[in-house]
Amino acid sequence: MFLVKSIDETIRLLKDNFNNYDLQTKMIELDNALNYVCAEDVISNEEVPHFNRSIVDGYAVDFNSVKLATSSTPSILRLKGQVLMGRNATDLVTKSTTIYVPTGGHLPSGANAAVMIENTELLGDEVIINKSVSINENVLLKGSDISKDSVIIAKNKVITPLVIGALKSIGIRKIKVFEKLTALVISTGDEIVKNKVSLSIGEIRDINTYTVSNHLKNKNMTISESLIINDDFEEYKNAVLRGFETSDIVFTSGGSSVGDKDYTLAILKDIGAEILVHGINIKPGKPTIIAKYNNKLFFGLPGQPTSAFIVLNVFANEIINAIYNIEDVLPIPYFEARLDSNIHSSTGRRMYQLVKISYFNNEYIATPLFAKSGMINSLKEASGYIIVDEFSEGYLSDSIVKVYRLGD
Amino acid sequence: MFLVKSIDETIRLLKDNFNNYDLQTKMIELDNALNYVCAEDVISNEEVPHFNRSIVDGYAVDFNSVKLATSSTPSILRLKGQVLMGRNATDLVTKSTTIYVPTGGHLPSGANAAVMIENTELLGDEVIINKSVSINENVLLKGSDISKDSVIIAKNKVITPLVIGALKSIGIRKIKVFEKLTALVISTGDEIVKNKVSLSIGEIRDINTYTVSNHLKNKNMTISESLIINDDFEEYKNAVLRGFETSDIVFTSGGSSVGDKDYTLAILKDIGAEILVHGINIKPGKPTIIAKYNNKLFFGLPGQPTSAFIVLNVFANEIINAIYNIEDVLPIPYFEARLDSNIHSSTGRRMYQLVKISYFNNEYIATPLFAKSGMINSLKEASGYIIVDEFSEGYLSDSIVKVYRLGD
Numbered sequence: 001m002f003l004v005k006s007i008d009e010t011i012r013l014l015k016d017n018f019n020n021y022d023l024q025t026k027m028i029e030l031d032n033a034l035n036y037v038c039a040e041d042v043i044s045n046e047e048v049p050h051f052n053r054s055i056v057d058g059y060a061v062d063f064n065s066v067k068l069a070t071s072s073t074p075s076i077l078r079l080k081g082q083v084l085m086g087r088n089a090t091d092l093v094t095k096s097t098t099i100y101v102p103t104g105g106h107l108p109s110g111a112n113a114a115v116m117i118e119n120t121e122l123l124g125d126e127v128i129i130n131k132s133v134s135i136n137e138n139v140l141l142k143g144s145d146i147s148k149d150s151v152i153i154a155k156n157k158v159i160t161p162l163v164i165g166a167l168k169s170i171g172i173r174k175i176k177v178f179e180k181l182t183a184l185v186i187s188t189g190d191e192i193v194k195n196k197v198s199l200s201i202g203e204i205r206d207i208n209t210y211t212v213s214n215h216l217k218n219k220n221m222t223i224s225e226s227l228i229i230n231d232d233f234e235e236y237k238n239a240v241l242r243g244f245e246t247s248d249i250v251f252t253s254g255g256s257s258v259g260d261k262d263y264t265l266a267i268l269k270d271i272g273a274e275i276l277v278h279g280i281n282i283k284p285g286k287p288t289i290i291a292k293y294n295n296k297l298f299f300g301l302p303g304q305p306t307s308a309f310i311v312l313n314v315f316a317n318e319i320i321n322a323i324y325n326i327e328d329v330l331p332i333p334y335f336e337a338r339l340d341s342n343i344h345s346s347t348g349r350r351m352y353q354l355v356k357i358s359y360f361n362n363e364y365i366a367t368p369l370f371a372k373s374g375m376i377n378s379l380k381e382a383s384g385y386i387i388v389d390e391f392s393e394g395y396l397s398d399s400i401v402k403v404y405r406l407g408d
Numbered sequence: 409m410f411l412v413k414s415i416d417e418t419i420r421l422l423k424d425n426f427n428n429y430d431l432q433t434k435m436i437e438l439d440n441a442l443n444y445v446c447a448e449d450v451i452s453n454e455e456v457p458h459f460n461r462s463i464v465d466g467y468a469v470d471f472n473s474v475k476l477a478t479s480s481t482p483s484i485l486r487l488k489g490q491v492l493m494g495r496n497a498t499d500l501v502t503k504s505t506t507i508y509v510p511t512g513g514h515l516p517s518g519a520n521a522a523v524m525i526e527n528t529e530l531l532g533d534e535v536i537i538n539k540s541v542s543i544n545e546n547v548l549l550k551g552s553d554i555s556k557d558s559v560i561i562a563k564n565k566v567i568t569p570l571v572i573g574a575l576k577s578i579g580i581r582k583i584k585v586f587e588k589l590t591a592l593v594i595s596t597g598d599e600i601v602k603n604k605v606s607l608s609i610g611e612i613r614d615i616n617t618y619t620v621s622n623h624l625k626n627k628n629m630t631i632s633e634s635l636i637i638n639d640d641f642e643e644y645k646n647a648v649l650r651g652f653e654t655s656d657i658v659f660t661s662g663g664s665s666v667g668d669k670d671y672t673l674a675i676l677k678d679i680g681a682e683i684l685v686h687g688i689n690i691k692p693g694k695p696t697i698i699a700k701y702n703n704k705l706f707f708g709l710p711g712q713p714t715s716a717f718i719v720l721n722v723f724a725n726e727i728i729n730a731i732y733n734i735e736d737v738l739p740i741p742y743f744e745a746r747l748d749s750n751i752h753s754s755t756g757r758r759m760y761q762l763v764k765i766s767y768f769n770n771e772y773i774a775t776p777l778f779a780k781s782g783m784i785n786s787l788k789e790a791s792g793y794i795i796v797d798e799f800s801e802g803y804l805s806d807s808i809v810k811v812y813r814l815g816d
Contacts, residue, residue: 005689024718026479030658034622034626035626046607048612048613048784048785049612050607050609051609051610053612076737083610084598084610085597085598085599085610085639086597086598086601086610086638087601087609087610088608088610089609089610098577100775102588102599104612105599105610106609106610111526129470140783141696142614144783145779145783145784146784146785152499152785152788153788160622160788160815161618161620161621161622161623161626161717161815162568162619162717162784162787162788162790162814163788164619164622165616165618165619165622165713165717165784165787165788166615166785166787166788167782168614168615168618169612169613169615169784169785171604171605171607171613175601189493189512190494190495191494191512193494193515195581196579197579199454199458199579200496201458201459201495201496201497201514202459202491202492202494202495202496202497202513202514203494204456204458204461204512204577204580205456205576205577205578206576207574207576207577208573210569210572210573210576211570211572213569214442214568214569214572214573215569217442218442218569221655230494231489231493249816261593262805290814296426305573309569309570309573328765328766328767328791329767329790330743330792331772332743333742333743333745333811333812333813333816334742334743335738335739335740335742343710345471357736357737357738358736364738364739375548375552375553376456376553376554376570376573376574376577377456377553377554377574377577379570379574380561380568380570380571380573380574382570382806383736383738384738403741404741405738405741406570407568408741
């Protein structure tokens with residue numbers, strides 16, 4: 001009774017089921033707001049610039065007084081002085097006079113354009129203007145960059161370096177943001193141990209809580225707890241319930257054996273969670289379980305480190321965008337590389353093939369990492385992956401393929 | 409006397425001049441090591457797995473005892489028991505016996521292969537084996553993933569989630585890393601103010617220390633200090649000298665006026681810095697100054713927010729890779745979008761055109777952001793850029809173009 005879904009169906013289910021999260025907000029200093037998601041529209045109380053500003057080094061003029069100026073029939077204006085950077089221009093430009101104004105300086109009253117210094121000559125206190133300008137030429141008018149009451153950043157947008165710059169330009173110091181998403185991360189399996197000095201035969205050290213937690217940290221999540229659960233129904237169930245109490249999302253990774261998976265499913269059924277996905281048409285990573293409990297997301301990754309990491313890479317952004325209602329998302333970018341071996345696919349599932357990238361003879365080479373199930377050492381060499389569509393049989397060695405970066 | 413360089417020459421100068429930084433190291437918990445650069449080769453003291461491990465649910469066998477098995481002529485073995493996950497298999501497999509072993513379980517002594525449960529039937533205490541296996545089939549041999557004395561991560565490699573997973577698999581808890589790079593960030597200009605409640609005519613609020621600092625934070629740098637310097641030679645010089653005392657890199661952004669730039673150059677000459685680049689063949693962003701002082705990098709960005717941010721985007725990764733001696737760098741990935749206006753270039757400089765991305769009619773649309781010099785409001789809508797090569801005249805509206813993400 002697998003509820004096997006395609007990757008696209010899974011993404012749609014994430015969007016449809018988790019866009020109504022109960023998100024906490026807080027006011028924070030804008031200086032600390034990088035990569036948070038904005039929790040309210042920020043409206044400008046100021047105009048930028050808040051004075052007419054020259055965008056060239058040159059002479060502030062009334063455009064009418066130089067409208068016939070050419071190099072053979074220049075206009076001549078008397079120089080009255082200069083505007084200092086950062087200062088109010090107190091003197092007045094008239095039809096027969098001009099004032100020097102630097103780039104970014106205040107355009108004096110009476111002036112409605114600036115002539116670039118390159119188009120002028122200075123002779124004593126006379127400025128020869130060799131070129132006409134149109135009205136407002138070389139001027140950034142008051143409020144033309146940011147007007148009062150304009151929305152500088154809307155709710156549900158990510159606070160980027162440029163957004164911080166724009167908010168600082170109107171004097172914003174604090175901003176209301178959604179709290180970072182918190183995740184409780186569980187690795188399950190009787191064989192898995194953590195922080196043990198010396199292993200007994202049969203035991204292996206945990207990998208998945210580390211790869212999963214650190215990927216989530218890179219996606220701006222906070223890890224509330226990271227646990228190893230040996231296969232004990234009650235212990236596992238209590239950990240999942242605690243996760244739903246303390247955290248926004250519960251991530252688990254189970255062993256790939258049927259027994260382990262039934263465990264996860266049994267617990268979800270026992271607590272009354274709604275199973276949305278049980279099996280995804282992805283390779284590796286089919287045994288993935290997604291459920292909803294008290295409006296929160298349970299994401300059950302496969303147990304194999306490679307499978308778990310690929311599934312997390314494919315869905316982490318989708319989860320975050322769904323929960324925060326982030327729109328206008330960019331596609332995942334790629335670069336091209338030459339494949340150095342055949343990649344064969346015949347499963348009818350969308351295949352994610354990890355590759356190592358090297359640079360040789362002026363081109364990037366993609367080497368597929370074929371590792372036996374559960375191996376970590378070659379996995380860590382992977383910096384990207386290639387996607388083989390469910391309807392494709394793969395790629396031949398020497399093809400140029402699209403490589404996506406892990407983590408993007 | 410501009411030392412104008414191409415972008416490629418500038419990158420080469422960064423690599424050649426700053427690969428010998430005096431970097432501090434520290435031992436930290438691996439749990440906190442994400443995105444640090446490793447400062448020593450980490451050698452494994454353990455084998456992974458540290459026992460022969462089945463990679464299927466099935467029966468541990470001596471492959472010799474089932475080498476003739478087919479579904480019509482099966483081999484029959486007596487079931488002696490099962491291996492528990494995480495436990496040492498104490499019982500012995502012989503030519504006539506088998507032991508059940510789960511995926512990831514310890515392969516008992518006497519066995520050298522595992523038969524998948526799908527290829528067997530269980531009748532009482534007899535296991536009917538319907539398929540032969542070769543030696544070591546379905547087994548991960550002791551040490552085959554990670555052998556003793558192998559290098560798990562080399563010096564000068566970035567510590568990724570997968571690297572942490574691999575290091576945790578061999579029980580590593582602490583790691584020697586290079587300290588994060590520290591930067592002192594200065595905005596210069598008489599008109600620039602910070603944290604002022606109400607602006608006087610002629611003043612504008614600082615943008616560049618925020619866009620620059622936050623971009624550097626996203627690149628894992630620490631900002632030691634963020635300063636506004638009004639155009640005062642001594643104050644500026646002292647700030648730069650203090651930056652070289654306290655920080656790894658000094659970033660400044662000056663006004664675009666000739667006067668401002670001379671100031672930066674005059675200070676660098678005054679303190680005896682070596683000017684490497686004065687002008688880059690990039691648009692926008694030509695007035696960029698790069699210098700070397702006491703083996704450290706001075707990076708003088710243009711004053712316009714757009715220009716400063718583009719130049720920083722183009723060179724930040726190059727700076728980091730040069731200083732940390734990071735090799736095997738991936739190319740910057742891109743995605744394709746349809747351009748909705750013409751982009752014209754005639755400068756002979758490599759042009760970086762900021763674009764806003766939207767999604768319409770099943771395709772991504774790139775809208776060039778043409779803003780007057782110094783404007784921040786449209787800049788903050790940019791999520792990517794298009795590169796127009798120095799030898800190209802641009803792109804026509806409706807072309808499919810490569811878009812690179814800001815920040816990548």
